[in-house]
Amino acid sequence: MNLLHQHQSSNQSSFLRCLQGSRADQVLLLILLLLIFGLWLGVQEHLNQGPPTVFIYHEQQLLAQYPVPQDEHIIRVAAVGALGTSDIELSKQGIRFISSPCTTQYCTLAGHKSHVGSVLACVPNHIMVVVRGFLEKDTQKVVYDAIAE
């Protein structure tokens, strides 16, 4: 019994040693985390320019853009994608997919997203919803025939 306990504890300590990694591994992890942090800062800086706006895309096409609702007003958008229509809701709580024709339903299960930088995507239906700052270049033509409000 004692031997078994000893064996188990030595196994645990050797796993913890493996989990610690070598000094080179730790340095590599630190470099990667610093790079990711730098990337995150860059993304945040890009996102926070201009007032927060919701952009709805189907592949390369911008289907609609709305300022994030600040009052009780709810906007429902039916975006036509590769498989069918995805229903998207914009409200004070944020953006969410109400329904989508995909089988996995990851998009509807994701729930509400409200902060700047949020991305909701229905990959099978090729629909993506992004919240980010409104930029000068966003004054491009919106394809309104692909949506119903």
Next chain:
Amino acid sequence: MKQYINLPARPSLKSLEDKAVWLSFLLIAIGLHVFEATLPSLGPWFKLGLANIMTLLALLLLGPQAAFFLAIARVVVGSMFIGTLLTPTFFISLAGAVMAAVVMLLLYRSFANISLIALSLCAAMAHMLGQFVVVEIYFIQQTALYYLLPPLLALSCLSGWINGAIASYIYPSLSEPRRR
């Protein structure tokens, strides 16, 4: 007059043993792939990548070619089990697995003393990047998709580290009997 039939040469015991090990690794990798599909995930792009442990072990025990084919085979067969074969999820998964395997093989060939944790870390990052590139090229052609990348890469670092540690823990007990 006796007639001799030219039979193909018998495979060596070593090659048979390698095939058996490869198949057992494949079965474990498929099991891990299916198990991961049942776990609640943080999103469609984030998985723990537990099956990559088997690719890492195959790389060290069986060689680069076996590891590469193991990565592809487990995605194909695993997708059959979870019912996602030839769906977008399958192609995203396949791209991630192939990218991870390629990065693993390149690093393994380039750096002789590279640790399993370092290999796993880089493979996890490559896995995530590969998935994003495929989604961006084939499904949603919007660079805004990359806004999701930094937090998911950070999570990949964590999962890559843990997978590497598990592989380093298992590796000595698998390599020891094969040396005898």
